[in-house]
Amino acid sequence: MRLTVEHRTRYAYEPPAVHLHLRLKLFAPATAAQAVKAWEVTVDGRPVEPLVRDAFGDAEALVALRRKTESVEIIARGTVETTDTAGVLGRIGAARPEVALRTTPLTRPDAAIEAMAREAAGEDGALARMHRLSALVAEALDYRPGATEAGTTAAQALAIGGGVCQDFAHLLIAGARAMGVPARYVVGYLHDPEAPLAETHAWAEAHVHGLGWVGFDPVHQVCPAESYVRLASGFDAADAAPIRGTLSAGHEEEMEVAVRVSAGQMQQQQQQG
Amino acid sequence: MFDEMSVEGGTTRPPYARVEGWIADSGLELLHKRSAEAEAIFRRIGITFAVYGEGGDPERLIPFDLIPRVFSAAEWRRLDRGIRQRARALNAFLYDVYHRGEILRAGIVPERLVYQNAAFQPAMMGVEPPGRVYSHIVGIDIVRTGEAAFQVLEDNCRTPSGVSYMLENREIMMRMFPDLFGGGGVEPVDRYPDDLRKTLEEVAPPACKGDPNVVVLTPGPFNSAYYEHSFLADLMGVELVEPQDLFVDEGLCWMRTTRGPQRVDVIYKRIDDDFIDPLAFRPESVLGVPGLFNVYRAGGVTLCSAPGAGVADDKAIYTYVPEMIRFYMGEAPILENVPTFRCADPDQCAHVLAHLEELVVKEVHGSGGYGMLIGPRSTAEQRAEFAKKLADDPANFIAQPTLDLSSVPTLGPRGIAPRHVDFRPFCLVGKSMRLVPGGLTRVALREGSLVVNSSQGGGVKDTWVLTE
Missing domain, CATH: 2.60.40.2250 (Immunoglobulin-like)
Structure with a gap:
């Protein structure tokens, strides 16, 4: 497209x-x-x-x-x-993906995030675990603009039970890293003719063995496809x-x-x- | 206990023959008199800073002890090889962890220890520093426990300080006792500033075509090591600048001068990574030069040491340096580590908890003798408190046996008596490696004390390496 x-x-x-x-x-x-x-x-x-x-x-x-x-x-x-690649991007950047296991202040897991990660880790294989984790994030958070701010951490957003795309992505990243899956924050754009977004969108990418980097949008419960444009990435929103x-x-x-x-x-x- | 001047039975070890003769010829009275004069001179020139990370009162004069610490030529040959080997391995490790991470893939150093380390700078991934050098001045703290037993206590890869003491201590000794150096026999150390400058010039960035312009970057006069920053800038004949004197433009770094902007090629940075560039690191920092890190990454300027070099001198990483030497160089380490327990390992942690009374337990990121437990001198209460900290966060601690540090005769109010010492040489790494024969000897002035840090009552000595 x-x-x-x-x-x-x-x-x-x-x-x-x-x-x-x-x-x-x-x-x-x-x-x-x-x-x-x-x-x-x-x-x-x-x-x-x-x-x-x-x-x-x-x-x-x-x-x-x-x-x-x-x-x-x-x-x-x-x-x-x-092009629709079902979220699969393969290799992007020269860095070892394992670096993306590094936690940051915005994505530090607390006991509740670790519990969520343990639940998702019950699935078979990294891809299934990430899908499960993404579903758990969507269950735990309501899309509620104004509930959080730029400095809200993943753990705080989970305690609040709501947030915006940044909070969904942070929570997914924190949980993925807690499961031992390298994950990073992605900023980009979403084409949605039904409900045009007047700002940037954010999602996460996880590194899955054999596939490379794979995108997950926990807000919409999909892997980014044709309607997504990827702009930049980082360890968290501040970095990206x-x-x-x-x-x-x-x-x-x-x-x-x-x-x-x-x-x-x-x-x-x-x-x- | 190993005394470096006289072995058991009272015979003097050959390297100390000259020092022994000098003490006998001078007599205690003269030594005390000269000692007071030396202190007055140090006070006048204002050399009053604490050695890096030691804390304490920055304005306090660090006591200078007149009696030199001596290495024979043969002892130095071995130290020299061991220090260079270690400095090379540390730089190879830094290049590796910011690139392919072979030592992590091989399972030799745990990935977590590197990637989760506060001193690791992810922004350095893939950056090619000139000459692949990250730590240009490596300060390696060495202790001696016997005739042939030298061990490394810790590495300093960021901004090891104290080299001005090495230079000033020699200078004052030569001034007070010119005859002592008259016949030669002691290796000079005064080429250090030249060596430092050459090293820094060698790592000029690709964008530099002519003679590199080197500057020393200091946080300013309130920093405890400001004296050393200005001292080294003076001796090298280069500008001492503060962050607000620098700016970036067109992919290059510039210094504001009265004659207009002047290009800067190499920055000897004596400022923490977090404060060099608010656009790259701590955004709330008002210090720093916005954009400096990107200009560095693009090859417009060189930062010495490289941001993120500190990941190699963490105390938990330290335990792996002998393995690094084997891995990158295929050599056996010439200088061994002090045997160290990694509390991150449950078995080793259990051992440490059971033997707290015999061990020194240190925080992985701590420095300067703070945040540590010296088992044999601790109370049951202190041990119980420390055991709790240890059990809460084992990965944050390492433990070492209490070391029987060597001693060197030291002048005290009641005469000359042995006091424990350590040693910090300064290895320079550019396109080639340079190591001045000598370094900083720190001495624990209190009788029986093993803590040489200036914040805990330590002093300094001139260090001699004898010529062949």
């Missing part, structure tokens, strides 16, 4: 930022499930190129704005041809963040995000540059 993505992020600073630095992980990679036909990232209209590619295969760019900045607009847009910035202390920051995913080509005008 041919999908076109436009992802706009606007930051406003009060008082204006003087030294602003951004790290962008906004470059959709080519994978077994997606071919990137066109992709560009701009900051206030100027194109930005990636500086390095990390061990998980994500390209990163650095942007430094030294002038007084009242607001900055970051746009990632492009066209991706997706498409945009990370620093500015000098004492500034208020406001952020607006708008994501549009549509089937078909990018408009002619957007293909330029």
Whole structure:
């Protein structure tokens, strides 16, 4: 399926930022499930190129704005041809998958998560265990925007019993690692004409012997297929963040995000540059 | 107990012949007088910092003991080979764990110990540091327990400090007792700053085409080792900078100067990994140079030591260094470890719990003599408390037998008496390896004490390596 993505992020600073630095992980990679036909990232209209590619295969760019900045607009847009691989991506990035067993503060398992992992571990084989775990996550959490915030941990979300895609993914990752299955956090886009999402989506990938990395979306209880565009990954949401910035202390920051995913080509005008 | 100057029966060991003669010729009165002068000089130049991670009052003067600690040429030959071998293996290990992880696949070092380690930096996976060097200055703490028995107590792969004491101690000895060094016979150590600079220049990044510009990066004057940072920058003839003096642009690192921005190629970083780049590591940190890590990864600048080098000097990883030497180099370790129990292993942990009275138990991430139990000097109450901590989180501890550290004559208020010592040489690793014959000898000034840390009443000595 041919999908076109436009992802706009606007930051406003009060008082204006003087030294602003951004790290962008906004470059959709080519994978077994997606071919990137066109992709560009701009900051206030100027194109930005990636500086390095990390061990998980994500390209990163650095942007430094030294002038007084009242607001900055970051746009990632492009066209991706997706294929249904039932979530199976194989090898992405050079790092040993076992590194993704590393826990982080947002994904540290508590007794309740460990109990959930033990239940899923009763299944036969890593793939079946992950499907079971994903079902357990969906049973344990209601999709409830506002119930959690960006810093909510997997254990806290489980105690609350609800959250958004980030919390579902964190819980699935924490449980997978507790079972000894390497897992990572993925940020991307979801094409859903019935209920268009105005923001990025998040899910998880687990490393399954013989298959490589396999995606699991615990919110929708599916493995990401044609309607998913993969953007970036990390150990957790903080690590996978498409945009990370620093500015000098004492500034208020406001952020607006708008994501549009549509089937078909990018408009002619957007293909330029 | 092994005394390095006089063996049982009172005969002087040959390496100490000159020191013995000097003590006899000088007399106690003169030694006390010179000792007071030395202290006054150290106070005046302001060398008052604590050795890395030791805590304690940073403004406290570390006592300097006049009587040198001496190694014969033959002893040093063996130490030199052993230290280089170890520094090479530690760097090979670091390259391996940030790449294919062969030693983990082979089941020699547990994966968990590396990947779950707080000092492991996943962002370093796949990065190719120049020369494949991660730890450019390796400080290896060595103890001696007999004529031929040298053992490694711990490795320091991040920012081992104390080398300024090595240089200052020699300097002051030469100033006070020029005749003692007159006839030669003691290997000089003063080429260390040159060696350090050459080492750092050798690991210049691919983006550097001309003469590399090296800087020393310090957290600032409030850091307890600031004296050493500025001292080394001075001796190398390079700039001492703080994070706010640096910025990145166009994939390179720059330093603000009065003549405009100047390129920086190599950073001798005396700052913790967590605080070098808020975009890569701790986002809430206000310290650091945003973007520096990505520029490093892209080959625009070199960081020494490499972020994540600390995963090799963890005390639990330490127990595997002899295996690393065999695995990567196919050699037998020249310097052995102190025998160490890994409490992560249930059998070994049970043994440790049953023998707390005889053992020294240390926290895996602890340093500076804090967070440890010295069995033979502990009360039943302290042992019970420690046993509980140990049972709660066994993987967080290792245990070692109490070591009968060698002693060296030391000048005290009541004359000269043996005191226990350890030793930290500084091995430099660039495209080639450099090791100045000498290092820092720390001495436990209290009678019978085995703790040489300055925060626990330790002092320092000049260390001599005799020429062939």
